Amino acid sequence: MEIAWIGTGIMGAPMARRLLKAGHHLRVFNRTPERARRLADDGAALASGAAGAVDGAEIIFIMVPDTPDVERVIGNIEPSLARGQLVLDMSTIAPESERRTAAKLAALGIDYLDAPVSGGETGAIEGTLTIMVGGSEAPFNRARPLLQLLGKRITYMGPSGAGQTTKLANQIAVALTLEATAEALLFASRGGLDPATVLDAIGAGAAASWQLSNLGPKIIAQDYRPGFFVKLIRKDLRLVAEAAAQNDLALPGLKMMTSMFNATAAIGHDLDGTQALADALLRIATMK
Amino acid sequence: MEIAWIGTGIMGAPMARRLLKAGHHLRVFNRTPERARRLADDGAALASGAAGAVDGAEIIFIMVPDTPDVERVIGNIEPSLARGQLVLDMSTIAPESERRTAAKLAALGIDYLDAPVSGGETGAIEGTLTIMVGGSEAPFNRARPLLQLLGKRITYMGPSGAGQTTKLANQIAVALTLEATAEALLFASRGGLDPATVLDAIGAGAAASWQLSNLGPKIIAQDYRPGFFVKLIRKDLRLVAEAAAQNDLALPGLKMMTSMFNATAAIGHDLDGTQALADALLRIATMK
Numbered sequence: 001m002e003i004a005w006i007g008t009g010i011m012g013a014p015m016a017r018r019l020l021k022a023g024h025h026l027r028v029f030n031r032t033p034e035r036a037r038r039l040a041d042d043g044a045a046l047a048s049g050a051a052g053a054v055d056g057a058e059i060i061f062i063m064v065p066d067t068p069d070v071e072r073v074i075g076n077i078e079p080s081l082a083r084g085q086l087v088l089d090m091s092t093i094a095p096e097s098e099r100r101t102a103a104k105l106a107a108l109g110i111d112y113l114d115a116p117v118s119g120g121e122t123g124a125i126e127g128t129l130t131i132m133v134g135g136s137e138a139p140f141n142r143a144r145p146l147l148q149l150l151g152k153r154i155t156y157m158g159p160s161g162a163g164q165t166t167k168l169a170n171q172i173a174v175a176l177t178l179e180a181t182a183e184a185l186l187f188a189s190r191g192g193l194d195p196a197t198v199l200d201a202i203g204a205g206a207a208a209s210w211q212l213s214n215l216g217p218k219i220i221a222q223d224y225r226p227g228f229f230v231k232l233i234r235k236d237l238r239l240v241a242e243a244a245a246q247n248d249l250a251l252p253g254l255k256m257m258t259s260m261f262n263a264t265a266a267i268g269h270d271l272d273g274t275q276a277l278a279d280a281l282l283r284i285a286t287m288k
Numbered sequence: 289m290e291i292a293w294i295g296t297g298i299m300g301a302p303m304a305r306r307l308l309k310a311g312h313h314l315r316v317f318n319r320t321p322e323r324a325r326r327l328a329d330d331g332a333a334l335a336s337g338a339a340g341a342v343d344g345a346e347i348i349f350i351m352v353p354d355t356p357d358v359e360r361v362i363g364n365i366e367p368s369l370a371r372g373q374l375v376l377d378m379s380t381i382a383p384e385s386e387r388r389t390a391a392k393l394a395a396l397g398i399d400y401l402d403a404p405v406s407g408g409e410t411g412a413i414e415g416t417l418t419i420m421v422g423g424s425e426a427p428f429n430r431a432r433p434l435l436q437l438l439g440k441r442i443t444y445m446g447p448s449g450a451g452q453t454t455k456l457a458n459q460i461a462v463a464l465t466l467e468a469t470a471e472a473l474l475f476a477s478r479g480g481l482d483p484a485t486v487l488d489a490i491g492a493g494a495a496a497s498w499q500l501s502n503l504g505p506k507i508i509a510q511d512y513r514p515g516f517f518v519k520l521i522r523k524d525l526r527l528v529a530e531a532a533a534q535n536d537l538a539l540p541g542l543k544m545m546t547s548m549f550n551a552t553a554a555i556g557h558d559l560d561g562t563q564a565l566a567d568a569l570l571r572i573a574t575m576k
Contacts, residue, residue: 095479118493130493155489157481165479166489173472173495179541180464184457187528187542190535191383191453193445201443201454205406205418206516207461209497228494240475247478249573253467254475256544285537 001025001146004057006050006073007091008036011117012063014124015090015150017042022149029053031064051080059143060087066235067093074101083109086139092116092232094239095134095161095168096246102135102160111139114160116167117151120227128152132170134162168243171236174274175257177211182278184212185219186285195220215275224272224279231270234261260284289313289434292345294338294361295379296324299405300351302412303378303438305330310437317341319352339368347431348375354523355381362389371397374427380404380520382527383422383449383456384534390423390448399427402448404455405439408515416440420458422450456531459524462562463545465499470566472500473507474573483508503563512560512567519558522549548572 001024005016008030020026020042029047030036040046047053054060054077062073070093081087087110089098098114105112113135123129129151133140140156147154157166184207188198199216202208218224237258244251260277263284269276289312293304296318308314308330317335318324328334335341342348342365350361358381369375375398377386386402393400401423411417417439421428428444435442445454472495476486487504490496506512525546532539548565551572557564 118490118495120494130489132489153489153492155485157485157489159480162479162481165476165481166486169472169476169479169481169486170490170493170495172475173468173490173497173500176468176471176541177465177495177497180461180468183464183539183541184461187460187532187535187537187539188453188457190537191450191457191531192447193450193453193457197443197445198454198457201418201420201441201445202406202458202461204441205458206408206498206502207406207458207465209461209465209499210494211497212461214494243479244475247475248576249475249478250575251471251475251573252544252548252569253464253471253541256540260540281540285539287538288536 001059002057003027004047004053004060005044005063006030006053006061007063008039009063009065010121011124013039014121015063016044016061018127018149019146020044027053027057050076054080054085057085059146060085062087062089062091064091066091067097067239071097071101081105081108081110086111086113086142088113088115088143090115090117092167092236092239093164095164095243098134098164099161111136112160113139113143114163115143115147116163118167118170119151122227123151131155132157132163132166134158134164135160165243168236168240171233172240172251172254174211175233175237175261176253177209178215178274178277179257179260180207181209181212181216182219182281185216185278186281218273218275219278222279224269224276226271226273228274229270230261230264230272230274230276233274234265237261289347290345291315292335292341292348293332293351294341294349295351296327297351297353298409299412301327302409303351304332304349306415306437307434308332315341315345338364342368342373345373347434348373350375350377350379352379354379355385355527359385359389369393369396369398374399374401374430376401376403376431378403378405380455380524380527381452383452383531386422386452387449399424400448401427401431402451403431403435404451406455406458407439410515411439419443420445420451420454422446422452423448453531456524456528459521460528460539460542462499463521463525463549464541465497466503466562466565467545467548468495469497469500469504470507470569473504473566474569506561506563507566510567512557512564514559514561516562517558518549518552518560518562518564521562522553525549
């Protein structure tokens with residue numbers, strides 16, 4: 001299939017590579033051209049602009065950092081889009097923005113899906129991402145064979161924006177479950193316990209979580225190398241807060257986690273992994 | 289083996305029953321005698337007081353609600369205890385209290401272990417509890433064959449009080465992970481999503497947890513029947529707060545969860561399951 005891929009960062013590049021390896025023809029564009037160039041070795045054609053990438057593509061993928069980035073891409077490619085094309089945004093951005101874009105493109109006869117992912121760089125490389133899709137069902141079914149090359153659990157969530165809302169719900173749970181892990185381990189260490197033994201003792205019961213099992217050991221080792229950047233969860237929680245406010249919802253845990261991750265960034269961890277939260281917690285919880 | 293069992297409530301009764309079924313001789317006592325009487329059908333002898341239960345027992349189990357309850361039992365049985373007996377407290381109480389009791393009994397030649405459990409009534413019935421043990425290793429090894437009749441994951445955590453500290457760390461994680469679940473589901477519902485589909489979409493990735501998988505469906509069904517009482521997690525979080533303060537630790541998530549579960553109790557859910565937190569969250573988050 002002829003595919004356009006816009007955005008070849010830490011997530012976009014390995015995802016695009018999986019489509020290439022499956023035999024699809026990709027025309028790629030990235031704002032920082034060096035990053036796109038590496039995909040040329042795997043057979044991708046390089047476009048000199050977002051608009052140039054979409055010409056002749058059946059499906060156009062977008063994977064960029066934030067709401068304004070997606071809106072800029074849409075603005076750039078819109079004049080070049082043709083009736084019948086499908087645009088599929090896999091970035092994590094505001095649900096409201098996706099709904100506006102979907103309506104705008106629908107008027108031009110162009111399908112639009114929001115399909116954000118969870119699972120990080122490893123999931124992108126291995127094709128085991130969780131993909132949450134919003135939009136109409138017909139284009140979802142059209143895109144599904146490609147999504148199956150990228151992810152393991154692919155769920156149709158409802159109308160436009162529903163994929164993003166699901167992803168944001170996921171991020172609330174991720175953030176608070178990480179706090180659960182960090183506070184439990186700090187309490188245990190200060191209480192004189194070996195935290196690794198604690199992980200082992202409590203890791204299979206009612207306290208069990210992905211965060212505890214996967215980030216708990218990194219917290220104990222003070223290994224803050226990024227799986228998922230603090231900077232990005234801060235962006236995601238900002239999107240949650242905006243969407244929550246639009247729905248007249250004041251979530252106490254979300255508010256706390258926004259402050260905790262801001263503190264994590266403030267002490268120099270913005271480009272570290274989210275587990276660096278444990279360092280901020282240690283400093284905050286033991287401050288006299 | 290000759291065993292004394294003190295405390296035959298919702299947890300203690302099924303645990304004692306498992307020891308009986310394995311062929312051990314139990315002499316049981318409960319403050320409310322009717323509850324102990326049911327165990328007589330399974331072959332337990334009934335004692336008229338805690339002191340009467342311990343006479344001739346090799347190991348004495350205690351399973352009562354709170355710190356003062358354990359201390360009262362210890363005060364009652366102490367004059368009747370004999371050198372070489374092992375007292376094993378499976379209640380969830382203050383680590384500090386266990387350390388004091390262990391020291392007091394050690395001076396009399398009596399071993400003492402704190403061995404709180406996680407896993408609820410189902411775990412007690414099925415013998416799949418998580419058991420976290422503090423005390424000396426020799427009595428732990430002596431008690432282990434009996435603990436294996438009660439639990440699946442049995443971990444020696446360190447000196448006296450270490451079992452309780454582990455259990456309290458577990459409860460911090462449980463409380464915050466439940467908040468993660470409740471906030472994610474509320475955000476999703478208010479955003480127009482079907483929460484059951486959300487559980488399915490996010491339940492296997494970085495947001496995955498025991499609380500999400502097990503209590504998420506109950507939250508969606510507004511099924512607040514108790515697996516684990518709000519009243520008891522409030523007691524446990526009070527113990528966490530006391531132990532944290534002793535270690536000069538101010539945990540923001542713990543503080544929030546104490547308020548959240550107090551709110552849950554205040555609106556009438558103290559004798560419901562912890563998942564009733566979602567009802568308090570709904571009211572708090574949508575209050576104008």
